[in-house]
Amino acid sequence: MLGRERKGGTIMYAIFVSKIISDPEETPLEDGVILVDGEQIVEINQRTHVSLPARCKKIRLIGATALPGLIDGHAHASADIHAGSLQEQYATGVIDPTLRAVRNLRRALYSGVTTMRLLGERYGLLEVALRNAATQNAIIAPDLVVSGQPLRPRHGTAAFMARPADTPDELLTAVRDQYHLGADWIKIFATNRQKGHTYLAYLMGDLTEEPGYTYEQMRTIVVEAQYLHMEVAAHAIGGPAVEWAIKAGVRSIEHGNLLSEQDIDLLLHQGAFLSDPNLQLFFDTETGFSVMPTWQFQWWRNKVLKAQENTRMVMQSCLQKGVKVVLGTDSIPGSLPREVIHLVKTLGWPITKALCTVTKWAAEMLKMENYLGTLAPGKYANILIVKGDPLVDISALLTPVIIVKRSMLYKTD
Numbered sequence: 001m002l003g004r005e006r007k008g009g010t011i012m013y014a015i016f017v018s019k020i021i022s023d024p025e026e027t028p029l030e031d032g033v034i035l036v037d038g039e040q041i042v043e044i045n046q047r048t049h050v051s052l053p054a055r056c057k058k059i060r061l062i063g064a065t066a067l068p069g070l071i072d073g074h075a076h077a078s079a080d081i082h083a084g085s086l087q088e089q090y091a092t093g094v095i096d097p098t099l100r101a102v103r104n105l106r107r108a109l110y111s112g113v114t115t116m117r118l119l120g121e122r123y124g125l126l127e128v129a130l131r132n133a134a135t136q137n138a139i140i141a142p143d144l145v146v147s148g149q150p151l152r153p154r155h156g157t158a159a160f161m162a163r164p165a166d167t168p169d170e171l172l173t174a175v176r177d178q179y180h181l182g183a184d185w186i187k188i189f190a191t192n193r194q195k196g197h198t199y200l201a202y203l204m205g206d207l208t209e210e211p212g213y214t215y216e217q218m219r220t221i222v223v224e225a226q227y228l229h230m231e232v233a234a235h236a237i238g239g240p241a242v243e244w245a246i247k248a249g250v251r252s253i254e255h256g257n258l259l260s261e262q263d264i265d266l267l268l269h270q271g272a273f274l275s276d277p278n279l280q281l282f283f284d285t286e287t288g289f290s291v292m293p294t295w296q297f298q299w300w301r302n303k304v305l306k307a308q309e310n311t312r313m314v315m316q317s318c319l320q321k322g323v324k325v326v327l328g329t330d331s332i333p334g335s336l337p338r339e340v341i342h343l344v345k346t347l348g349w350p351i352t353k354a355l356c357t358v359t360k361w362a363a364e365m366l367k368m369e370n371y372l373g374t375l376a377p378g379k380y381a382n383i384l385i386v387k388g389d390p391l392v393d394i395s396a397l398l399t400p401v402i403i404v405k406r407s408m409l410y411k412t413d
Contacts, residue, residue: 011057012055013035013056013057013404013409014036014052014057014059015033015036015385015402016032016059016061017033017034017064017066017385018065019031019064019066019389020044020066020067021065021066021067021068021355021391022044022375022376023360023374024067024351024352024355024356024359028065029044031048032044033050034066034381034383035050036383038406038407039406039407040380041377044377063388064386065385066385067359067375067386067390068359069382069383069384070114070358070397071114071116071359071363071372072116072117072142072328072329072336073273073276073365074119074276074328074330075117075330076118076119076331077100078090078121079100080100080331086161086202086331087199091160101121102130102139102141105134105139105333106140108142108336109140109141109405110403110412111336112400113336114142114372115362115372116142117146118131118146119150119254120147120150121148121161122149122160124149124183125181127146127147127183128182131146140410145185145366145368146183147185148181149178150162150187151163151165151171151174151187151188151189152164152165152212153166153213157212157235158194159197160197172220172224175221175228176224179228184230185230185231186232187233187235188213188234189212189234189235190211190212190218190234190244191208191209191237191241192205192206192235206303207257208237208239209240211239212241213241213244215244218232218234218250221248222249223249231252231367233251233275234250235255236253236254236256237255237307238256242259243262246266246267251272251273252275252326253267253272253273254276257277257282258306258307259274259310261317264314264317264323265321268321268322274325275326275328277314277325280335280339281332282307283342283346287332315349324364326358326362327340327357327362337398340354340355340357343357351391351394352391360373360374361373380406381404381406383404384397384403385400385401385402385403386400400412401413
């Protein structure tokens with residue numbers, strides 16, 4: 001950690017870099033300077049066109065590129081899919097998940113993530129406590145947007161973490177409870193069923209097109225959430241519940257690996273976002289499904305391979321039709337750059353569009369585009385500085401040098 005706002009005044013920083021990507025879809029600025037005062041950017045200009053105050057601390061990074069701090073659109077703070085089954089991780093009480101969450105959030109921050117949407121913990125208050133601690137810089141973590149404990153139908157998936165709610169009264173009570181606890185969003189499991197309480201039962205119900213909630217149930221949730229000024233994120237792999245969720249008014253469809261072309265058209269028409277297609281899980285030979293113990297099950301491999309192939313179609317169709325995609329790490333902490341790299345190198349997205357999925361589009365999904373997602377005077381000083389140029393080689397995202405989260409500067413080496 002290099003510095004922070006101090007009592008009685010603020011430290012001003014002038015960060016000199018070889019290139020500034022203020023907005024991935026606009027022309028970058030060469031040989032630029034970002035002037036930061038407290039939590040905000042006050043000026044972005046070429047080195048020869050900026051006048052620096054006397055009290056300004058200068059940071060010079062030759063050969064580096066500055067871009068907006070990354071936004072992780074879908075994560076679970078305490079989960080690590082490579083540390084055992086998720087069911088086991090959520091069954092240990094609140095102390096172990098808290099310790100894992102603090103570790104995972106630190107990893108996320110040092111990977112370049114300055115904002116993260118958390119979409120579910122068994123102990124919903126944990127997310128709220130983590131958000132408050134991150135805001136106060138009491139822990140090393142991105143700024144957090146939280147949803148508390150997710151909702152599921154009683155026959156639905158993720159029984160190890162989600163709260164069952166079916167009737168109108170139960171749904172309204174669940175939404176109001178999450179609001180009262182301090183949640184910013186509501187997370188629901190719109191698709192997938194789970195027959196039994198084992199992790200194997202969870203897997204057997206995963207990656208299917210089976211509906212969980214009905215349209216009427218989801219509409220009840222969305223109306224109440226929006227009345228309370230919250231948005232809804234729907235875990236929805238594919239099948240009819242995707243259409244129901246979008247028409248019910250959810251803001252984001254999570255994963256969507258079995259979406260149809262009609263679903264994608266509806267996303268575009270409604271202005272909803274596709275979030276966290278889990279590119280690592282399907283395409284990464286070091287961190288994905290293929291290196292996990294469950295790969296031994298042929299029925300599971302068949303489901304993964306089917307979803308993998310459909311995910312290729314989904315991502316190409318979203319690119320061609322203009323559906324806004326937001327990437328996330330889900331349960332692989334600190335790995336958001338790998339998601340972006342797969343989007344470019346595995347699925348062929350242009351680098352500029354891929355960067356939008358973890359910056360400006362993510363900010364739009366969160367309705368925080370006035371503060372985050374691009375670099376501009378008046379916005380938060382959430383800045384990622386990497387070695388090299390990600391517009392030339394997207395793998396430069398793997399070499400962060402400095403991360404700025406509002407008034408805090410963190411050095412990676």
